[in-house]
Amino acid sequence: MSTRERIVLVGGGLASVRCAQTLRAEGCDAAITLLCAERHLPYDRPPLSKALLADRTDATLPLLRPAAWYDDNRIELRLGERASALHPRERTVRLATGAALRYDRLLIATGAVPRPVPDALLGRSGVHILRSIDDAQALRSALVSGVRLVILGAGLIGLEVAATARALGVDVCVLESGLRPLASALPPELSDWLVGLHRRNDVHVELGAKLTGARGRGRVQELRLADGRTLLCDLVLVATGVVPATDWLAGSGLSTAGVEIDPAGRTAAAGVFAAGDVAIGWDPVTGQTHRNDHWEAAVHSGRAAACAMLGQAPPPKPVHAFWTDQHGVRLQVVGPAAGADRIDLDGTLHDGSFVAQLYAGDRLIAGAIANRPRDLPALRRRLITTPTPERIAA
Amino acid sequence: MIHRIEIDPYACCGHGDCVDIAPSVFALDGDVATVIGDGPAALLVRAAEACPSAAIAVTEDGTGTRLFP
Numbered sequence: 001m002s003t004r005e006r007i008v009l010v011g012g013g014l015a016s017v018r019c020a021q022t023l024r025a026e027g028c029d030a031a032i033t034l035l036c037a038e039r040h041l042p043y044d045r046p047p048l049s050k051a052l053l054a055d056r057t058d059a060t061l062p063l064l065r066p067a068a069w070y071d072d073n074r075i076e077l078r079l080g081e082r083a084s085a086l087h088p089r090e091r092t093v094r095l096a097t098g099a100a101l102r103y104d105r106l107l108i109a110t111g112a113v114p115r116p117v118p119d120a121l122l123g124r125s126g127v128h129i130l131r132s133i134d135d136a137q138a139l140r141s142a143l144v145s146g147v148r149l150v151i152l153g154a155g156l157i158g159l160e161v162a163a164t165a166r167a168l169g170v171d172v173c174v175l176e177s178g179l180r181p182l183a184s185a186l187p188p189e190l191s192d193w194l195v196g197l198h199r200r201n202d203v204h205v206e207l208g209a210k211l212t213g214a215r216g217r218g219r220v221q222e223l224r225l226a227d228g229r230t231l232l233c234d235l236v237l238v239a240t241g242v243v244p245a246t247d248w249l250a251g252s253g254l255s256t257a258g259v260e261i262d263p264a265g266r267t268a269a270a271g272v273f274a275a276g277d278v279a280i281g282w283d284p285v286t287g288q289t290h291r292n293d294h295w296e297a298a299v300h301s302g303r304a305a306a307c308a309m310l311g312q313a314p315p316p317k318p319v320h321a322f323w324t325d326q327h328g329v330r331l332q333v334v335g336p337a338a339g340a341d342r343i344d345l346d347g348t349l350h351d352g353s354f355v356a357q358l359y360a361g362d363r364l365i366a367g368a369i370a371n372r373p374r375d376l377p378a379l380r381r382r383l384i385t386t387p388t389p390e391r392i393a394a
Numbered sequence: 395m396i397h398r399i400e401i402d403p404y405a406c407c408g409h410g411d412c413v414d415i416a417p418s419v420f421a422l423d424g425d426v427a428t429v430i431g432d433g434p435a436a437l438l439v440r441a442a443e444a445c446p447s448a449a450i451a452v453t454e455d456g457t458g459t460r461l462f463p
Contacts, residue, residue: 011458023451025424296447297408303425318404323446332446374463376448
């Protein structure tokens with residue numbers, strides 16, 4: 001690439017930074033501009049629901065790269081710059097300030113935003129969301145021992161915050177509208193185990209619970225459920241999932257329900273790529289298209305988009321994986337665990353120390369490991385060498 | 395070196411937890427961690443255990459004893 005070429009990376013998260021990193025590592029000489037809507041240097045999000053939330057001291061921002069890295073790699077980092085429109089035909093991106101930026105290649109990596117707060121909670125203080133460092137700091141200062149916290153949603157964020165808050169002495173209740181938590185990520189036995197883990201740690205978990213209203217003058221003080229019960233609270237965390245941050249793509253011709261990409265990260269628009277939480281890719285293992293909003297997926301898709309920008313073959317796709325830390329248990333999951341219909345368990349669920357091999361029929365498709373990290377490499381190797389339908393077809 | 399420390403480049407995602415725990419042993423070189431030194435066995439095992447991808451293998455060089463995984 002000639003030095004006159006300009007690559008614009010829209011979004012200041014993990015996928016964007018890993019894309020920039022790969023571009024430079026592969027010798028790309030283009031001018032690279034990274035637009036980061038937040039005013040903070042790009043940082044890592046997993047600690048926001050765990051270590052950073054638990055830290056009573058003035059914790060430092062978990063930076064993805066030190067400040068000097070951007071200069072050292074000739075990456076023009078623009079903090080507080082939000083994209084407001086994309087014009088693929090003119091190859092320009094419009095900024096919220098009104099300025100327009102031309103690009104030769106562009107990465108859409110604007111991530112996701114929390115689902116809207118339910119109407120009943122709108123405009124009340126004491127209601128939190130958790131996506132950014134600012135959100136985390138606001139929540140952290142409110143999590144004081146004895147405070148009553150209700151968490152809406154038993155996803156990874158909701159459950160991790162529940163565990164962190166409980167350890168801080170907070171009185172925690174999790175309300176999940178579904179009948180089991182993490183239904184799209186875990187088989188029923190492991191969802192049930194997680195619920196049990198929280199209950200044994202004095203977190204109140206209500207499944208199939210629907211919020212219908214709230215009371216409190218200015219501040220949230222009481223929640224009303226569909227079954228007529230009421231629940232006193234001081235704080236509410238709305239953790240009901242995220243939606244792709246695509247508002248700015250309206251009128252661009254790209255779908256705002258999430259940006260569809262091919263395995264190399266290309267979108268339907270010439271020179272436009274997407275990665276991370278905003279992207280919808282086809283998963284050869286499940287045969288479905290969906291967003292994959294785990295940390296590892298952002299790393300891979302950022303790297304893959306960089307390769308595609310440079311006309312290189314995509315790097316090998318790692319086995320789908322995520323991890324979570326709750327109540328002193330680290331759960332590491334590899335493979336599409338939710339599709340399992342049979343569990344072969346080594347250890348016992350109740351102890352919080354086990355290796356679960358997950359089968360669909362007689363085929364090993366995934367594994368879940370609790371507090372036994374030593375068993376992960378061997379399990380991952382088995383998953384890589386177990387034939388899957390598309391590997392057989394290939 | 396009294397330990398052989400290996401990082402599976404296909405498993406390592408560059409979380410950096412090993413670097414936080416043992417900065418004299420591990421460094422992030424681009425997307426993956428690299429080994430830049432050695433350290434006490436307990437420290438190495440703690441770093442290997444903390445890796446969300448379990449990408450680190452630690453072996454005692456003289457005896458060949460596997461410390462992790």
